Amino acid sequence: MDQLKIATFNINGIRARRSNLLEWLEREQPDVVCLQELKAQDADFPIDDIRAAGYGAIWQGQKSWNGVAILAKGDDPLEIRRGLPGDPDDTHSRYLEAAAHGVIVACLYLPNGNPQPGPKFDYKLSWFERFIEHAAGLFANGHPVVLAGDYNVVPTDEDIYNPRSWAKDALLQPESRECFQRLLDQGWTDALRAKYPDERLYTFWDYFRQHWQKNSGLRIDHLLLSADLAPRLVDAGVDRWVRDQEHASDHAPTWITLRAEVGQDKQPPTRRKAKGTAK
Structure with a gap:
């Protein structure tokens, strides 16, 4: 392939929006997809439909909340890590890491943190600290890496x-932004902002007060590129048409395209064996 298209999409319930997902996959044909907020247990993940659409997948579900997945077109992602290190008592399904089409892809669903202050905001910041520490290791490992997901940070x-309307929200707090x-x-490149430094781009529009119709949005879905990937950035964007569908998620898929390199079809080496089994 000449270019590699990587996307992140908070699906906000994969069972309710399975048809939306499949239509988007068929129309846009991303090579790698990171999904968040599956809101479904492992057994309810629609793997047969996804395979029929031409994708392999790994996933980590959770009943009613959270849940993440990585899809790869024409291949099965090679799982590297399931769950963020640093807290063995954290049972939330928020992090997957895999090799796909020559790139290490980290799929994350960072905690929302509301209401703040309080234990949910404390958990958000604690999770963020663990992610920052893990990301430093990924950046230093010498392999091409994309950190893709719903960061719940503006x-x-x-x-x-x-910003005045969201001044008390956890997504805009100084501590969240500082993280x-x-x-x-560390050296990561915010791909959307690098491509469009002066434009207002949104990836999320909540369901209240006609925010979608008025384009009253937020940019909280991000794709961060390691130093060797940043020069390969060709394009980036948001598939806004998905947000306009019936029964749409409140997020729209956010994507980048990268210039391919010779040998990209080979999986990059990893520092550890794959953990778990692809479903």
């Missing part, structure tokens, strides 16, 4: 239609 006031900036300071 990085700046330019990434939201009206995101510390992640970038």
Whole structure:
């Protein structure tokens, strides 16, 4: 392939929006997909439909909440890690890591953190600290890496239609933004912002007060690129048409395309054996 298209999509319930997902896969044909908020147990993941669409997958479900998956077109992702390290008592399904089409892909669903202050915000920041530490190791490992997912962070006031309306929300708190900036300071490139430094791009529009119809959105779905991948960035965007579908998720798929390199079809080496079994 000449280019590699990687997308992240908070599906907000894969059972309710399975048809939306399959239509998007057929129309846009991404090569790698990171899904968040499956809201389904492992047995309810529609693997047969996804395979029929031409994709292999790994996933980690959870009843009613959370849940993440990685899809690869024409191949099975090679699982590297299931769950974020650093807290053996954390049972939330929020992190998967795999090799697919020559790139290590981390799929994350960072905690929302509301209401704040309180235990949910404390958990958000604790999870973020663990992710920052793990991301530093990924950045240093010498392999091409994409950190893709729903970060539940609005990085700046330019990434939201009206910051005053969300001033007390966990997504805009200084602590949340500081964590995101510390992640970038490791050397990661925010792909959408790198491609469109001066444009207001949104990836999420909630279901209230006609926010979709008024384009009152937030940018909280991000794809961060390691140093060797950033020069290969060709394009980036948001598939807004998916948000306009009937029974749509409140997120739209966010994607990048990367220039391919010779030998990209080979899996990159990993520092550990794959953990778990692809479903």
